[in-house]
Amino acid sequence: MARKSLDDLPEAFVSTSETSNLASKAARAGRLRKLASRLYTKDLVSAPETIVRRNLWPILAGYFPGALIADRTAVEGAPAKDGSVFLISQGAQSDIALPGFTLRPRRGAPAQATDLPFMGVLRLTSPARSLLDNFAQSRNRGSVSRTLTVKELEAYLDTLLRRSGEDELNKLRDTACALAPAIARESEFAALNKLIGALLNTQSGRLQTPIAGARRRGMAFDPARMDLFEALRAELHRTPPQPRAVAANDGTTLPFFEAYFSNFIEGTEFDVEEAAAIVFEHRIPRARPQDAHDILGTYRIVADAKDMSQVPASFDEFESLLKRRHGGIMDARPDKSPGRYKAHANRAGDTTFLAPDLVRGTLSEGFTVYRSLRTPFQRAIFMMFLVAEVHPFVDGNGRVARIMMNAELVATGEQRIVVPTIYRANYLSALKAMSNRTSASPLVQVMDYAQRFTQSVDWNGFRRAEAALKTSHAFMDSAEADQRGIRLRLASAVE
Numbered sequence: 001m002a003r004k005s006l007d008d009l010p011e012a013f014v015s016t017s018e019t020s021n022l023a024s025k026a027a028r029a030g031r032l033r034k035l036a037s038r039l040y041t042k043d044l045v046s047a048p049e050t051i052v053r054r055n056l057w058p059i060l061a062g063y064f065p066g067a068l069i070a071d072r073t074a075v076e077g078a079p080a081k082d083g084s085v086f087l088i089s090q091g092a093q094s095d096i097a098l099p100g101f102t103l104r105p106r107r108g109a110p111a112q113a114t115d116l117p118f119m120g121v122l123r124l125t126s127p128a129r130s131l132l133d134n135f136a137q138s139r140n141r142g143s144v145s146r147t148l149t150v151k152e153l154e155a156y157l158d159t160l161l162r163r164s165g166e167d168e169l170n171k172l173r174d175t176a177c178a179l180a181p182a183i184a185r186e187s188e189f190a191a192l193n194k195l196i197g198a199l200l201n202t203q204s205g206r207l208q209t210p211i212a213g214a215r216r217r218g219m220a221f222d223p224a225r226m227d228l229f230e231a232l233r234a235e236l237h238r239t240p241p242q243p244r245a246v247a248a249n250d251g252t253t254l255p256f257f258e259a260y261f262s263n264f265i266e267g268t269e270f271d272v273e274e275a276a277a278i279v280f281e282h283r284i285p286r287a288r289p290q291d292a293h294d295i296l297g298t299y300r301i302v303a304d305a306k307d308m309s310q311v312p313a314s315f316d317e318f319e320s321l322l323k324r325r326h327g328g329i330m331d332a333r334p335d336k337s338p339g340r341y342k343a344h345a346n347r348a349g350d351t352t353f354l355a356p357d358l359v360r361g362t363l364s365e366g367f368t369v370y371r372s373l374r375t376p377f378q379r380a381i382f383m384m385f386l387v388a389e390v391h392p393f394v395d396g397n398g399r400v401a402r403i404m405m406n407a408e409l410v411a412t413g414e415q416r417i418v419v420p421t422i423y424r425a426n427y428l429s430a431l432k433a434m435s436n437r438t439s440a441s442p443l444v445q446v447m448d449y450a451q452r453f454t455q456s457v458d459w460n461g462f463r464r465a466e467a468a469l470k471t472s473h474a475f476m477d478s479a480e481a482d483q484r485g486i487r488l489r490l491a492s493a494v495e
Contacts, residue, residue, distance in 0.1 A: 004018065004019055004022060005022075006022070006026055006031065006032070006042065009042070010055070010058065011041060011042055011043055011051070011054075011055060012035070012039065012040070012041040012042075012043070012051050012052065012055040012058070012059055013039075013040060013041075013058075013059075013062060014038050014039055014059060014062025014063050015038045015039075015040060016062075020038075023040045026040075027040060030044075033048075035048045035051065035052065035098065035099055036096070036097065036098045036099065037096070038062075038063075039052075039059065039062075039098065047099075048099035048100070049099045049100030049101075051099075052098050052099050052100055052101055053100065053101075056079070056085070056101060057118070057119040057121060057122060058119075058121055059098070060085060060087065060103055060122065061121035061122050063092075063096050063103060064087060064089040064091060064092070064103070064105055065091070066089075066090070066111075066123075067087045067088065067089045067105070067122055067123070068087060068088040068089075068108070068110075068111050068115060068122070068123045068124070068125060069085070069086075069087055069118055069122055069123070069124045069125065070086055070087055070088045070106075070108065070125045070129075070130070070133055071086035071106075071130075071133050071134060071138070071146045071147050072086060072134060072144070072145070072146060072147055072148050073085050073086045073087070074086075074124055074125045074129075074130040074133070075130050075131070075134060075148060075156060079101055080144040081143070081144060082102075082143040082144050083100050083101040083102055084101075084102050084104050084144060085101060085102070085103050085104065086104050086106070086146050087103065087104070087105050087106075088105070088106060088107070088108040088109075088110075088125075089105040089106070089107070090107065090110065091105075092105065093105050093106065093107065104146070106146070108133075108183075109182070109183035109184065111123045112126070112129065112179065112182060112183065114126040114128065114129065114175070114179065115129065126175070126179075127172060127175075128172055128175040128176040128179050129176075129179055129183060129185075131153070131157075131172070131176060131192055132176055132179065132180055132183065132185040132188045132189060132192060133147065133183075133185070133188070134147040134148045134153055135147070135153070135185070135188035135189075135191045135192055136185070136188055150195070150208065151208040151209060153195065154195060154199070154207060154208055154209050154212050155209050155211065155212070157169065157195060157196060157199055158199060158209065158211050158212045158215065160172070161199055161200075161215075162220065162222065162355070162358065165355075166200060169196060169199070169200070170196075172196075173192070173193060173196050176189055176192055176193075177189055177193070198212075198216070199212055199215065199216075201215075201216055211223055214361050214365075215361075218360075218361075219360055219361035219364055220357055220358050220361045221358055221361035221362040221364070221365045222354055222358045222361075222362050225354065225362050225366070225389060225390065226362075226365055226366070226369075227438065228385075228389060228434065228435065228438055229365075229366050229369045229382075229385075229386065229389075230369065231434075231438045231440050232381075232382060232385055232434060232440045232443070233369050233372065233373065233382065234440070235440035235441055235444055236373060236377075236378040236381060236382060236440075236444060237373070237378070239377070239378065239444055239448075241374075241375045241377070242377065242448070243375075243376075243414060244377075244414055244415040244451055244452070244455050245413060245414065245415065246409075246410075246413055246414060246415045246416070246455075247415065247455050247457075247458075247459065248459075248460060249459035249460055250459065250460050250461060251303070251305070252280075252303060252462075253459045253460070253461065253462050253465045254416070254418070254454075254457075254459040254465070255299060255302040255303035256275075256276065256279055256280075256299060256303075256462070257418060257459075257465065257469065258298075258302050258402075258406065258416065258418050259279070259295055259298040259299035259302055259303075260272065260275050260295065261418055261419055261420050261421060261474075262298055262398070262399050262402050262403075262419070263291075263294055263295050263298060263399065264421050264424075265398060265419060265421075265424050265427070265428075266396075266398050266399060268291045268294050268295060270291070270292075270295065272466060272475075275295055276462070278292045278295055278296055279295065279296055279299045282296075284296075289332065290332050290333055293331070293332030293333075294329060294330070294332070294333075294396075294399075297328050297329045297330065297331055297332065298328075298329050298399055298403070300328060301325055301328045301329065301403055302403060302406065305410070307325075307407075308403075308406065308407045308410040308411070309407070309410055309411045310407065310411065311379075311407055311408055311411045312367070315363075315364050315367050318363070318367050319360075319363070321404070321407075322363075322387065322392070322400065322404060323339045323340070323341075324339065325400050325403050325404070326338060326339050326393055326396055326400045327339025329396050329399050329400060329403075330393075330395065330396045333395065336393070336394045336395040336396065337393070337394050338396075340393075341356065341359050341360070341392045341393065342356050342359070342391075342392065342393055342394045343356055344356060346391065346394060353390075353391035354389075354390050354391055354392075359390055359392045362390050363386065363387075363390050363392065366386040366390065367386070369382065369386075370382050370383055370386060376408050376409050376411075376412040376414045377409070377414070377447075377448075377451070379408045380405045380406070380408035380409050380417070380447075381405065381443065381444060381447050383401075383404045383405050383408055384401045384402060384404060384405035384447075385401075385431070385434060385443065386401075387400060387401035387404055388401040388431060389434075389435060402417075402419070405417065409451075415451055415454055415455045416451075416454060417447060417450045417451045417454055418450065418453070418454045419450050420453070420469065420472075420474035420475070420488060421474065421475055421476060421477065421478065422473050422474055422475070422476040422477070422478050422481045422486070422487075422488045423446075423450060423453075423474075423478065423488050424478045425478035425479065425482065426446050426478070426488075427446055427447075427450070429442070430442040430443040430445075430446040430447075431443060449488075452490060453472070453474075453488060453490055453491070456472075456490040456491040456492040457469065457472070457491040458491070468491040469491075471489075471491070472488060472489045472490065472491050473486050473487070473488055473489060474488065
């Protein structure tokens with residue numbers, strides 16, 4: 001067998017009988033650093049913890065060949081907060097202290113056929129086995145316990161249920177039931193079965209987390225959305241109040257263009273003259289009757305001063321207004337379930353919207369946040385994002401979200417917000433930034449400017465308003481405008 005050289009060894013390695021002499025000599029010569037018992041590295045510069053972190057799994061395999069990543073590490077997929085890594089080993093049982101980490105082995109049933117290959121050098125307990133092992137009692141061997149608490153397991157299972165559905169949770173339970181006798185975890189399966197039954201509301205049992213408790217009440221919600229709502233609430237709370245009293249208007253022109261642009265954003269595109277004929281003369285194009293009714297339905301709501309002056313004081317009122325207004329927009333599209341929440345998950349492109357069973361609960365939790373906001377502008381922007389983000393309906397979510405937004409402003413005598421065609425990309429990008437990165441300031445800034453723009457237009461007279469919108473570039477396609485460097489201008493700045 002050829003003798004090993006340093007070139008044959010990885011960046012960090014655990015010495016064996018074959019390499020111990022080489023490692024000792026190289027360390028004395030300053031060509032290796034010793035980081036822990038039997039652990040060496042060729043990196044003479046980086047911090048020891050950094051070296052261990054990037055080589056953790058091969059290092060673990062060096063100390064415990066054939067080890068099985070288990071217990072809380074298998075569920076969390078990473079070391080615990082104190083750096084503990086829990087594993088099953090049939091060999092040595094002593095803890096190994098490393099810079100920043102501690103390897104904590106225990107004896108247990110050997111790897112099963114369902115356990116998974118991990119990082120090319122180890123095995124990982126299967127999801128079913130990981131749960132069974134975590135229901136076993138354990139002592140703390142550091143600042144964290146080897147296994148998750150019942151509360152943590154409840155939160156984990158609720159997340160699985162929320163993301164994958166009841167069928168996946170039931171499959172996991174069936175797999176655990178078959179596996180339990182082979183690894184002597186029958187009593188742990190009984191506890192797992194009871195908790196899953198409580199989450200599915202098929203068995204009695206106490207639930208410890210607010211999320212699971214809400215699910216039992218039929219009001220399951222998405223905690224990730226709640227993080228978004230809290231981020232937006234905090235940003236709006238920091239936004240200085242800037243009351244903008246509604247400008248005088250003739251009562252029909254502003255609602256017309258609000259309905260026109262709101263539908264244009266969603267792809268219901270007509271030229272202005274054709275849309276005006278639909279709204280004011282009830283001339284419905286034979287080729288596009290449903291699109292025409294979308295504009296007409298939107299206009300009827302936003303032009304109704306009494307309807308637009310209603311804002312919810314309770315969640316029941318909120319749901320009633322939301323469903324009624326959605327029904328008014330979509331009444332010509334029975335296939336879109338006007339006024340009824342979606343029954344199936346929907347998506348647009350690579351975006352998957354909230355699952356149907358999370359809609360009411362997430363709206364309810366979000367409504368509680370809405371109630372904490374003070375100014376009409378704050379409540380309006382939050383309301384719009386709440387509805388748009390939850391996406392409770394099959395279609396028409398953006399339009400009804402903007403109606404709910406403007407009702408908050410109309411009800412308090414403040415300027416409603418129109419999002420013109422040229423501003424579509426700004427608006428949608430700000431929503432996406434909020435949804436994807438929890439970045440709230442772009443949305444607040446975009447809607448603030450849109451309100452300033454709306455206030456700058458003279459809405460007294462259709463032709464007067466149309467001329468102001470044209471000179472402000474409001475009708476331009478947003479992509480074309482961006483290519484040409486043209487921006488939406490306040491109407492007062494171009495007079």
